[in-house]
Amino acid sequence: MSQANASTPQPTLLLVEDAAGVYQFLLPALSAHGYRVQHAQDLAQAQQAHGFAMVILDLGLPDGQGEQFIPHVRGYSDVPILVLSARQDELDKVHCLNLGADDYLMKPFGLPELLARIQVALRRTAIMQMRDHVYQHASLLINRATGIVTKKGEPLHLSPIEHALLMLLASKPGTIFTHAQLLAQVWGPDYIDDTHYLRIHIGRLRAKLEDEPANPQTLLTELGIGYRLA
Amino acid sequence: MSQANASTPQPTLLLVEDAAGVYQFLLPALSAHGYRVQHAQDLAQAQQAHGFAMVILDLGLPDGQGEQFIPHVRGYSDVPILVLSARQDELDKVHCLNLGADDYLMKPFGLPELLARIQVALRRTAIMQMRDHVYQHASLLINRATGIVTKKGEPLHLSPIEHALLMLLASKPGTIFTHAQLLAQVWGPDYIDDTHYLRIHIGRLRAKLEDEPANPQTLLTELGIGYRLA
DNA sequence: TAGCGGTATATCAATCGCATAAACAAGTGG
DNA sequence: CCACTTGTTTATGCGATTGATATACCGCTA
Numbered sequence: 001m002s003q004a005n006a007s008t009p010q011p012t013l014l015l016v017e018d019a020a021g022v023y024q025f026l027l028p029a030l031s032a033h034g035y036r037v038q039h040a041q042d043l044a045q046a047q048q049a050h051g052f053a054m055v056i057l058d059l060g061l062p063d064g065q066g067e068q069f070i071p072h073v074r075g076y077s078d079v080p081i082l083v084l085s086a087r088q089d090e091l092d093k094v095h096c097l098n099l100g101a102d103d104y105l106m107k108p109f110g111l112p113e114l115l116a117r118i119q120v121a122l123r124r125t126a127i128m129q130m131r132d133h134v135y136q137h138a139s140l141l142i143n144r145a146t147g148i149v150t151k152k153g154e155p156l157h158l159s160p161i162e163h164a165l166l167m168l169l170a171s172k173p174g175t176i177f178t179h180a181q182l183l184a185q186v187w188g189p190d191y192i193d194d195t196h197y198l199r200i201h202i203g204r205l206r207a208k209l210e211d212e213p214a215n216p217q218t219l220l221t222e223l224g225i226g227y228r229l230a
Numbered sequence: 231m232s233q234a235n236a237s238t239p240q241p242t243l244l245l246v247e248d249a250a251g252v253y254q255f256l257l258p259a260l261s262a263h264g265y266r267v268q269h270a271q272d273l274a275q276a277q278q279a280h281g282f283a284m285v286i287l288d289l290g291l292p293d294g295q296g297e298q299f300i301p302h303v304r305g306y307s308d309v310p311i312l313v314l315s316a317r318q319d320e321l322d323k324v325h326c327l328n329l330g331a332d333d334y335l336m337k338p339f340g341l342p343e344l345l346a347r348i349q350v351a352l353r354r355t356a357i358m359q360m361r362d363h364v365y366q367h368a369s370l371l372i373n374r375a376t377g378i379v380t381k382k383g384e385p386l387h388l389s390p391i392e393h394a395l396l397m398l399l400a401s402k403p404g405t406i407f408t409h410a411q412l413l414a415q416v417w418g419p420d421y422i423d424d425t426h427y428l429r430i431h432i433g434r435l436r437a438k439l440e441d442e443p444a445n446p447q448t449l450l451t452e453l454g455i456g457y458r459l460a
Numbered sequence: 461t462a463g464c465g466g467t468a469t470a471t472c473a474a475t476c477g478c479a480t481a482a483a484c485a486a487g488t489g490g
Numbered sequence: 491c492c493a494c495t496t497g498t499t500t501a502t503g504c505g506a507t508t509g510a511t512a513t514a515c516c517g518c519t520a
Contacts, residue, residue, distance in 0.1 A: 090340045097346040102354065103333065110320045116327040124332060124354055127308050159496060176377040195477085197498075203479065204496095214479085223506065224390030224477070225377075389507055390477095425467095427509070433468060444468085453517095454466070 011053030011122060012036040016046045016069060017084075019060055026056075029111055035118075043069055052079065054121055059085040059096070067096060074100040080121035084109070135170045137218045137230050140209050142170045151209055161186060162205050169219070169229045178226040202227060241283030241352060242266040246276045246299060247314075249290055256286075259341055265348075273299055281383045282309065284351050289315040289326070297326060304330040310351035314339070365400045367448045367460050370439050372400045381439055391416060392435050399449070399459045408456040432457060 013030060017023040018041050030037050040046035043065050046057075055073060059066040070081055080102040085092065093104045102124075103117050135142040139152040144167065149156045158166065164186045169177060180192040187197060202221075206213040218230050243260060247253040248271050260267050270276035273295050276287075285303060289296040300311055310332040315322065323334045332354075333347050363375035369382040379386045379396065388396065394416045399407060410422040417427060432451075436443040448460050 090343050094342045094346040097343075097350050102350055112324045113320050113327075116324040120327050120332055128354070131308070161497075172376070174376045174378060196500095199478065199480090200498080206479095221478070222377075222393075225393060228376075391508075424509095429467065430469085430509075436468090451467075 010034045010036060012038055012051060013118070014038045014040065014046065014049050014052035014055045015058075016040045016043075016055065016066070017058040017060075018042060019058065022058065022060075022084075026114075033115055047072060053125070054080040054082065054118070056082050056084065056118070057101075059083060059087065059092075067099060070096060070099040070101050078125075080125060082114075082117060082121060135173050135229065137173075138211070140218055142166065144170055149209070156208055158205070158208065161201055162208070165201055166205060166209075169227065173229040176222050176226050176228045182226060198227075242268060242281060243348070244268045244270065244276065244279050244282035244285045245288075246270045246273075246285065246296070247288040247290075248272060249288065252288065252290075252314075256344075263345055277302060283355070284310040284312065284348065286312050286314065286348070287331075289313060289317065289322075297329060300326060300329040300331050308355075310355055312347060312351060365403050365459070367403075368441065370448055372396065374400060379439070386438050388435070388438065391431050392438070395431055396435060396439075399457065403459040406452045406456050406458045410456075412456060428457075 013035050015023060015026060015030070015037050017026065017039065023039060023041075027037055027039060038049050038052055040049055046069055055069075057066055057069055066083075070083075073079065073081060081100065083096045083101045083104045084107065085096075085104065086107040088106065093106075096104055102121055105114060105117060133143060133145040135144065141148075141150045143149075147163065147167065149158060149163075149166065165182065168182060168185050179195045179198055182198055183191045183194060187194070191197065202219065203213075206216050206219050210216050210218055220228055220230055222228060243265050245253060245256060245260070245267050247256065247269065253269060253271075257267055257269060268279050268282055270279055276299055285299075287296055287299055296313075300313075303309065303311060311330065312333045312335060313326045313331045314335050314337065315326075316337040318336065323336075326334055332351055335344060335347060363373055365372040365374065371380045373379070374397065377393070377397065379388060379393075395412065398412065398415050409425045409428055412428055413421045413424060417424070421427065432449065433443075436446050436449050440446050440448055450458055450460055452458060
């Protein structure tokens, strides 16, 4: 797998590492693989860092203070935390993982494994972010961030009301939205009784985004309750 | 961190493991920590599995076929994959991680570490966040957040009254709701004496969500008082 | 064993809610 | 000014849901 790509800039890693022997090796190695790296040599520096996409934390810091950094980060962020340690104690592993770390790599480790595990962590967060922004069902794709809706790769053109309806439903796929909720959100609070509007526009939406509009697989009716996305 | 809690069911794990010595140890251990486990002894079985929240894959299968399961799963799902292996080869680790695995644990490993890494994977996929909203009993799942009810993984279709009744009962599982409470909430205050409505619709609910409707295990009668969820 | 209160099930017709079509009004851009 | 898109209204057919009635059940007691 290629590590770097001109059109997809790599994220920044925060390397918390006090041992010169380690960071003098890791810093150029990570850079060589396309990562930008912030380096902190102690907790104070680490706590001032910002803008990083993941943390590589060496527990070799004195007094076991390194572990404290895990809940500290977790207090404000969900970025992946990969712990490096020379300790062989399994309980220490479990402790760190339960504190909120995502991975724990024991020294000595090979650079390929470290790179692979960094990739895993970044890939996982990328998937989660995509999941937050993209809804997919069959050949239908809804990008909530951009508002773009495509079917079989072709962009769909939706009217403002259709768009608002679909975005609302896609904001919580699977969740049933009641008629009143949809009407209030899309048309306004005064329209919560005009369910016939809803039927018409749901019908038009289905005509555009269902393979068989008469047999909806994506935009589903909850009889007597409302609608939801599959 | 507590592993199990009667009212907050754990997700299902798919354990792909052919060695009896391993699964005879892992199956009860995982169950004891509150996980439901599907067990597949070979790839064919594994590929037929569905409904699991994560995969624990032992690479001990013959011909290195275990690795093939990783891209297979990735073809349709982002569920976490944790690989177990006796191989000490670092390249093998890197290979699996690059194929899409989320973690790689070398034998011998301790149960606490395995459990911690399972927790990490599930935490990452945010499945744990759903727990507060989900009621489970036997194969019945009620997601209060989405309003979706499934039995053995298949979504159940409920009528509006059935839905309202069940959601009300599921709002406080175990609590007895009197006939009057249910009638007032679902039908309206004028109907608190029409207990026969209740009987009919409880019966219809049971027909849909009980294994043996004639012998209810989930939606229970409190004679002379009302109904409750187990 | 029959009777009783409370509960469960079956059947069926009336009703309700939904999807669709068609027609019309309003707005937009060329 | 016209063609086109979008939003609203009305009407109709269909299927699911509901509630009424009748009947069956179950545990208990006399």
